[in-house]
Amino acid sequence: MSSGKTTLGKKLARSLGYRFKDLDKLIEQDQNTDIPSIFAEKGEAYFRDVESRLLKSIPVNGSIVLASGGGTPCFFDNMEFIKKLGISIFLDVPAHSLAKRIENHGKDDRPILSGAQSLAETLQNKIDERRPYYAQADFSLHGELDVTHLLEKLKPLL
Ligand SMILES: Nc1ncnc2c1ncn2[C@@H]1O[C@H](COP(=O)(O)OP(=O)(O)OP(=O)(O)O)[C@@H](O)[C@H]1O
Ligand SMILES: O=C(O)C1=C[C@@H](O)[C@@H](O)[C@H](O)C1
Ligand SMILES: [Mg+2]
DSSP, rough: OOOSSHHHHHHHHHHTTOOEEHHHHHHHHHHHSSSHHHEEEEEEHHHHHHHHHHHSSSOOOOEEEEOEEEEEEETTHHHHHHHHSSSSEEEEEOOOHHHHHHHOOOOOTTTTTTTOOOOOHHHHHHHHHHHHHHTTTTEEEESSSSHHHHHHHHGGOO
């Protein structure tokens, strides 16, 4: 949820000479519609099934940088699969910064946040609930650094 997966993922892919894939985009292409419509028309359980199926269609060790969805690691055995896929990175950004990024973005395109009374509080609750999954990533980075510094921190780890 605005932690910077797409921004960093694209730059990282370019610097490694890998392809970049975004799981949310793959889902929208597969379903021929956008994510809010999938949630509204088919429900979250359906979305999570599609998300897991498409995650598992990514080739292991395929020279790909994949940006997952914000909830991807937290359902089914997805995190186990992600760990088999390659190196996993958790971009750890505090809830108040995520809330600012989402407010600036201005579009209500995240069904799991829509209608939230306090964006920062809802994000904090989600992060608390999901941290046990995110914490299984091979590396955690403080995602508030600018993207150039994030890349510098990452490159020696890969
Ligand atoms: N390292 C960073 N520091 C500050 N702002 C950033 C950073 N990385 C990304 N952003 C900004 O945060 C917003 C979300 O970035 P991005 O789309 O890369 O996140 P995401 O994790 O892919 O989000 P989503 O959950 O929508 O897929 C954008 O406005 C982007 O410019
Ligand atoms: O955090 C989540 O559960 C989500 C994040 C987005 O990337 C999308 O995958 C979808 O909106 C759900
Ligand atoms: Mg993204």
